[in-house]
Amino acid sequence: MPQPEPVPGDRPDYAELFAALPVAVLVIDPDDRITHANAVAEQMLCVSERLMLGQPLAAILPPPQGLEAGDGFGFAVYDIAIETVRGIRMRVDFVETGIADHPGWRVVTLHNAAGSRRLAQSSDRSSGARAAVGAAAMLAHEIRNPLSGIRGAAQLLGPGELTCLITTEVDRIAGLIDRMQEFGDTRPLPLSGENIYPLLAHVRGVAQAGFARGVRIEERYDPSLPLALVNRDALTQVLINLLKNAREAVAGVREPLLTITTGYRHGITRSDGGQRVPLPIEVCVIDNGPGAPADIVEHLFDPFVSGKPEGQGLGLALVDKLVRDMGGLVQYAREGDPPATILRLLLPRAQG
Numbered sequence: 001m002p003q004p005e006p007v008p009g010d011r012p013d014y015a016e017l018f019a020a021l022p023v024a025v026l027v028i029d030p031d032d033r034i035t036h037a038n039a040v041a042e043q044m045l046c047v048s049e050r051l052m053l054g055q056p057l058a059a060i061l062p063p064p065q066g067l068e069a070g071d072g073f074g075f076a077v078y079d080i081a082i083e084t085v086r087g088i089r090m091r092v093d094f095v096e097t098g099i100a101d102h103p104g105w106r107v108v109t110l111h112n113a114a115g116s117r118r119l120a121q122s123s124d125r126s127s128g129a130r131a132a133v134g135a136a137a138m139l140a141h142e143i144r145n146p147l148s149g150i151r152g153a154a155q156l157l158g159p160g161e162l163t164c165l166i167t168t169e170v171d172r173i174a175g176l177i178d179r180m181q182e183f184g185d186t187r188p189l190p191l192s193g194e195n196i197y198p199l200l201a202h203v204r205g206v207a208q209a210g211f212a213r214g215v216r217i218e219e220r221y222d223p224s225l226p227l228a229l230v231n232r233d234a235l236t237q238v239l240i241n242l243l244k245n246a247r248e249a250v251a252g253v254r255e256p257l258l259t260i261t262t263g264y265r266h267g268i269t270r271s272d273g274g275q276r277v278p279l280p281i282e283v284c285v286i287d288n289g290p291g292a293p294a295d296i297v298e299h300l301f302d303p304f305v306s307g308k309p310e311g312q313g314l315g316l317a318l319v320d321k322l323v324r325d326m327g328g329l330v331q332y333a334r335e336g337d338p339p340a341t342i343l344r345l346l347l348p349r350a351q352g
Contacts, residue, residue: 019276023109030104032056039269039276043329043346044110045084048267057108060085064094087335147174189234189325193227193350196235196283200260203239212247212258220261227350228281234322235347238330241315242285242343249289249341259286259340268346270329279328279346291334291341300332323347 018025024041026034033056037049045052045060052060061084064077075096083089093111147170154166204217228235243258250256261284269276292300301320323330328347335342 023111026052026057026061026108026110028057028106028108032058034060041110042267042269043331044090046086046088046265046268046344047084048265050267061108061110063096087337087339089334089339189231189322191229191231191326194230194232194235196225196228196230196262196281197221199232199236200239200262200283203236203243204260206240207243207247207258211244215247215250215256215258218257218259220259222263225262225264225281229348229350230326230328231322234326238319238322238345239283239285241319245315245343246285246287246289246341249287249291251289253289255288257288260284261286265346270327270346277327277348280349281347283345283347285343287341288338289341291339292332297332301330319343 018036019038021038022040024044025036025038026041027036029035033054034052035054037045037047037052041052042048047060057063061082064080064082075094077094080094081089081091082094093109095109095111097107097109099105099107151167151170154163154170157163200219200221204219208215208217243260246258247256250258261282263282263284264280265282266280268279268282270279301316320330323345326347328345331342331344331346333342333344334340
């Protein structure tokens, strides 16, 4: 009796499985040229698969020292610093494995920093954000009412230095609670197709009129960028937060410079339930400051992590939450020569 035909789409094919792998994977042929790259590899290296195909591996990712001395049965080195030809620096676990029965063919996998601590910059951040949501809701409920009482009692004392000190500190704590409450809003953001250039002009104007007054802000824009699928208010808040961080980062620099860039990146995607969702629209906020301390880079987008003594560690965590709510990704990198700090937003394109 003939067996029934499988239902189309009932099982994923190998191409779909390869694309959905949660680690960066490159397939290399016997001539040392790249023949395949999955979505995570595109994100990590900031190069589309289309541009990598046929390129020597060393033209995209110079292999670590010692690889040339491999015995042909595999090579692995863990938690090493590497730099792509585009100047992107990262710490990775680099593993190369031969493909059985295909001499000369091999697979290279890249795991972000010892056991994929920041794998696709997703699961750890998401769990941290969920913890922050619970903390925000609890603290807002438990602290706001007593704060109102303290402020009211202080005002009854009448004007004076001590009263001013109390009310100032109460207002500061209330402001912190307000920011934490933003993590507790789990409602889906309404998204629409937006021309981001008027929004960027507004954000730049806000910065130059206030917190970035006197600091040079350069623009390097792709004039042909299509509409982005975003929430206007959320993206405005994200960009203001990033510019504020950049301004603070260059406070000790002799010639501070902030740069805003846009671009269209073919092949950049994220994985969503096994599907590849294109994120072609790139917006970068760049500064020539010293960058984040090395010991917190891996957790830069986690709540309550900050490299500033007075920092609360909520700004970048909120940026990450809002960008994810819009279906995008945010990445931190040190690139260029001399190196600059880049906060890169990758956003979906509006349909139509």
